[in-house]
């Protein structure tokens with residue numbers, strides 16, 4: 001098994017807001033291994049972007065963090081800000097969800113990439129411009145367009161520029177937050193394959209953040225599923241897709257176009273006052289009485305997979321998965337002890 005490049009240990013992130021404390025990430029523990037693509041999936045608002053930004057300490061001032069984020073042996077959360085800058089871009093590249101937060105509209109794209117080399121590597125202007133042109137070519141844009149401004153590029157081309165910015169310094173880890181959002185299906189596939197191809201070629205690792213389970217399932221080595229600020233399942237991508245262990249993962253799968261297009265019932269919970277017990281229990285068709293009272297830990301490992309659900313995958317398959325989901329009845333009345341042994 002390859003070793004951990006990034007290891008997140010019991011990370012909690014909360015935001016102070018006028019409506020209360022938003023617990024955006026709670027007790028997150030996961031690792032991104034050398035050369036692996038880890039997909040982080042979950043509905044909008046579950047805390048994915050918060051996690052990605054937390055790694056590079058890019059969160060707003062109302063954020064409070066505790067836990068550890070260890071990159072190649074260094075706990076990033078204990079570094080002074082000045083030393084942290086060394087990690088941004090050079091060690092860990094990021095493609096933010098919102099291109100306008102990354103791309104300056106009044107600088108030509110070539111110049112923006114060249115500035116990265118000048119700032120981080122102290123290159124002269126000519127050399128930096130040449131490297132910027134090479135980078136544009138690498139992402140499939142002619143270097144002749146290096147003097148063009150962002151507004152002269154289509155959405156897909158702008159995503160390519162974002163890829164060039166994220167990978168300019170050949171980081172060991174790329175955090176790509178919804179890199180294909182807003183693109184049509186063909187463009188989505190092209191951009192995703194471009195990013196994955198470049199990351200694999202560099203032997204780099206990637207945290208691929210997306211709400212698109214289809215995309216993550218086809219590109220990632222492992223998948224981590226997030227619900228209401230917590231990781232509820234983690235395992236090899238093919239195992240998570242073919243044998244989901246958590247009812248939320250199963251419901252997400254059933255919402256895919258090829259798998260029934262059934263939307264996940266109910267609304268994501270408030271992260272100011274999340275449900276007691278298992279956070280998914282109000283929406284879960286498999287819930288036990290105890291699920292509303294007892295907060296499940298990440299259980300496992302089963303092979304390499306962990307799940308934050310008391311029901312074993314085997315038991316759920318027996319109870320309901322072999323029947324159409326619509327016929328499934330909630331299972332009520334099992335006490336914690338019984339759950340642990342069932």
Ligand SMILES: Nc1ncnc2c1ncn2[C@@H]1O[C@H](COP(=O)(O)OP(=O)(O)O)[C@@H](O)[C@H]1O
Nearest residue numbers: 015022024043044045046047048049050060271
């Ligand atoms: N700067 C912030 N201040 C207050 N709340 C925030 C801030 N950023 C994110 N949140 C809240 O944290 C939760 C998780 O958000 P986010 O990480 O963006 O989710 P996702 O990327 O999965 O859509 C949401 O409830 C969101 O409103």
Ligand SMILES: [Mg+2]
Nearest residue numbers: 048049050097
């Ligand atoms: Mg997001």
